[in-house]
Amino acid sequence: MNELSFFLLLSTLLFGIGLAGVLVRRNAILVLVSVELMLNAANLNFIAFWRHGAGGESAGLMFVLFSIAVAAAEAAVGLALVIAVYRRFRTAHLDRVDTLKG
């Protein structure tokens, strides 16, 4: 196994853990945590491909930088939503937040 496939495998596992977290855990904050893990798996892929890519392109790095910024924005908005939901339903458990009525 060469270095690139090691990193790709690592990022696959990371993505799998994140996906499992999103599908299995029912706390809204943990779902967001898992989403962050999946985003980071994608970032790792970008860096690994940038490292093993040809040419002087730094597009992979730039993409990761922007992705990190997006993740920060996503975390801020997502957690604000969780807090709003918590304030309304007194829980952050997604199975108990099951009404669509405003």
Next chain:
Amino acid sequence: MNGITLILGLVTLAGALASVALRNLVHCALGLMVAFAGLAGLYLSLGAQFVGLVQVLVYIGAVGIVFIFAILLTRGGGSESGSLFSTSWAVGGGIALAVTGVMAAALLQSPSLDRGSVRAAGPTVRQVGESLMADYVIPLEVMALLLTAAAIGAIIVAMPEKGDPGAPPQPPPG
């Protein structure tokens, strides 16, 4: 791939596993920090110095703290009561396992991963800055706009509304 990379990878995976599997939400958040730190180490070992340090600064310094504050604000500091997993956890776990398996299988069979060229070292900060300000200036500005909008949006969403039935009870006057 050397020993340090392997160790960092294992630390990252352990942190990620801890962050989705532990019962106490704060432990989950701390596990997530471990995963972030491991990823930052991996980036550094891949020669992406700038990105690795930005990862620490933004993820551990900002996103992680936001997660912790959210956990505390939703009273998740103690151990979670009731069922840890959703009712359909078997289905979800199965799907996740299947997706991971398919991706890993595809990855291990792929013939195009054996690239010879490995970059010696990452670009200097000057190069990163120049490409941010020249080639990627429009994405950068869009990102600035997005971050501003996200900050304002987060404040508005999390602000308690007047007369909100779910709002915490105001203390009686006097």
Next chain:
Amino acid sequence: MLAFLQSLLQMVWKTVTDQPSPKSLFLSHVPEEWRPLVSAFLSVLPIVMVFPMLFALTTVVERKGLGRIQNRPGPNRVGPAGFLQFAADGIKAIIKEDVVPRAADRVVHFIAPLVLVVPVLLSYSVLPFGRNLVPIDLDTGLLFFFAVGAVTELAVFMAGWSSRNKYSLLGATRAIAQMISYEIPLILSALTVVMVVGTLSLPAIAEAQGPAPGGWLCRWHFFTPWGFAGFWLFLVAACAEANRSPFDLPEGESEIIAGYYLEYSGFKFALFFLGEYLGLFAASGLGITLFLGGWHAPFAFLEGWIPGWVWFLGKLVALILLFIWVRGTLPRVRMDQLMNFAWKFMLPLTLVNMLGAGLWHFLTNPIARWGLPAVLIGGAYVVLGRGLMPRSRVGPRVYRYAD
């Protein structure tokens, strides 16, 4: 053997006299496979020895200085004039019982002091202590410093949360809120230097502040309008980052007892103490590197015959004494004052300061170059300062009934 000792002495001599690559001759006597390890060890050893020692002396000097400010002699029992007090305190901290609350989260409670101290020590690895004395010449040194500093917040939270004490948790949330708020002015005021010098490497930034060719004054950034403002903004923000008085709300003995390290005793408490002071020294060292010329002398004729690390250490000690003096003078601010100061005064002023640095960089006419940023920053200072003042002027209190 003799050659080995000679190379060792030569390494020390070269280090003391600021000569380049002091380790090279010594390392040639070390077996090939050991060289990286020995080299790293030789870089780390001075940091680990000098700065904790400086911390120990600072605790004594601080207590004596605060005592003198309050017209009392301060510690004067242990050793000559009380200067061995730190040894007594250290021995006490080590042999004291390590109490962990029963409800505490033991693992996190144990890790928290380490998570605080290790990154702080790491942050020393990019600071240039002398002309050729920098442990790692990172291209992204400044970013490394701030990234590593961000981990401190996590350590503070871990300490406060794992103690399962409401005062600890309050102290931790206060500390995190304060650190996040003041990190922005801290980074923005440091960014002005990056804008002007055009690099994140700290040795290069220090190098850029040497004497101008033919001039008698060194080009410290402190001697420019934006650098002057930036230095003081940086110093205030660093003071708040390190939870120093007058921004020591997270400790707040009178209201939340001791904040996030309330439930720590013995050696773990000493580690927190150490981490806090080492963080302060590191921030001061960064301020020296960014604004006060690093290891450069203030005047060109002093350059060269006094080694650079002496200047660095001297400036560091001066800044530490300034921090002690401030601690002896200013009372603790309130939480709302703290936040108002960060967001309504420091942040706009650092932004204006960045504008000033930009003007400095692009203008060539010396009068405009000096005048415009000075007027801009001074005006912003006056306007923001007036805005912060309460609407009704504070005067002598008038007693209407009691007289």
Next chain:
Amino acid sequence: MLGGGIVKGMVETARNFLGSYTDEARLTTVEYPEERIPAKENARQFPFLVFDGADPMAGLRCVACQICEKECPPQCIYIVKDTAKKPDYTGKLQFQPKVFNIDLSVCMSCQICVEVCPFDAIKMDTEYELARTDRFGALVFDKNRLAKPNAYFHKLHPTDGAEVDGRLAAEKAKAEAKAKADAEAKLKAAAEAKAKAAAAAAAAPPVAPPPASPPAA
């Protein structure tokens, strides 16, 4: 101007700092083990028992009335009455304490025992270097440890001591005068009785001798 107050404060503290080196009078602290401030006359730490004369146990003023034990708010006093009696300063026979313990770790130095004592037997000491390695046994003082001579009390509280001594002397004088008067009255009565008896003796023999007068203190 924003920041002016800070500069003013810094100048003030700098003046304090430098002044503390040049002007010894600024230093208000006392270097405790070497220097001590003499105790104020009304200083108080923990109680002690006053005795008169040379023998602490014989001269103890305490009569084991147990008022202080009852009044003590933290209940740090423990008294056991002795069955044997001894004469007090006026010569009257009084009870004496067999056990008189004060637990200094409990005492709160409120001085209520001194206020309520009708015999001026318990007074406040000014000794404060009472640290012990054993906090249970060593801080319980018994009557031997508590007894201090009247002269010591005079040294600590001269005004109070003079007043108490004056009062005690007056009481003693009064008691003596009373005793004397009693004795005289008794003598007179005895003489009268004797005369009567002598008068009656002519008719009948004497019945009983007169009762013994109390011994003078």
